[in-house]
Amino acid sequence: MPQVAVVMGSTSDWPAMQKTTLLLDELGITFEKHVISAHRMPEQLQTFAQTAQKNGLQVIIAGAGGAAHLPGMIAANTLIPVIGVPMQSHALNGLDSLLSIVQMPAGIPVATVAIGDAGAKNAGILAAQIIALHDEGVRQNLVSFRKQQTKKSIDSEAELV
Numbered sequence: 001m002p003q004v005a006v007v008m009g010s011t012s013d014w015p016a017m018q019k020t021t022l023l024l025d026e027l028g029i030t031f032e033k034h035v036i037s038a039h040r041m042p043e044q045l046q047t048f049a050q051t052a053q054k055n056g057l058q059v060i061i062a063g064a065g066g067a068a069h070l071p072g073m074i075a076a077n078t079l080i081p082v083i084g085v086p087m088q089s090h091a092l093n094g095l096d097s098l099l100s101i102v103q104m105p106a107g108i109p110v111a112t113v114a115i116g117d118a119g120a121k122n123a124g125i126l127a128a129q130i131i132a133l134h135d136e137g138v139r140q141n142l143v144s145f146r147k148q149q150t151k152k153s154i155d156s157e158a159e160l161v
């Protein structure tokens, strides 16, 4: 039973959302991935979100661009924490996606990360941190990840020639 679902509104979101799945792999998190659009597939969205908890999912990561209602509509249909990833849209550079995802009405939260690739990576890390609250293996993976990241930054100074 996968721990996390990575959902995106379109296959065109995959180059960014693949950054999420690579991080989940690195941190030892099992996941499933889906293309589900709240606008184009409203019935499938409801079925997915309403059965997510029964299916053993612990966190849902949803990436969408433009009028990005997907994360909010998933959140409206489940009590599982939802992390929203705003895609870098062409027309408005992702500001439309960001505002659509972050400006939820009080009562239905979506944990919103940054626009594009950085946000997609952080969504994977944030999901791992949630799971690490009760999974010692994942917690250890996060400790190693942080150590490696720090070492890389320290070592990068040598590149200043």
Ligand SMILES: Nc1c(C(=O)O)ncn1[C@@H]1O[C@H](COP(=O)(O)O)[C@@H](O)[C@H]1O
Binding pocket: 008, 009, 010, 011, 012, 013, 036, 037, 038, 039, 040, 063, 064, 065, 066, 067, 068, 069, 070, 071, 087
């Ligand atoms: N924001 C949504 C939703 C939704 O929120 O339901 N469904 C698709 N989309 C977004 O539309 C953009 C363009 O999609 P296409 O490339 O398929 O036209 C994508 O970034 C997708 O996430």
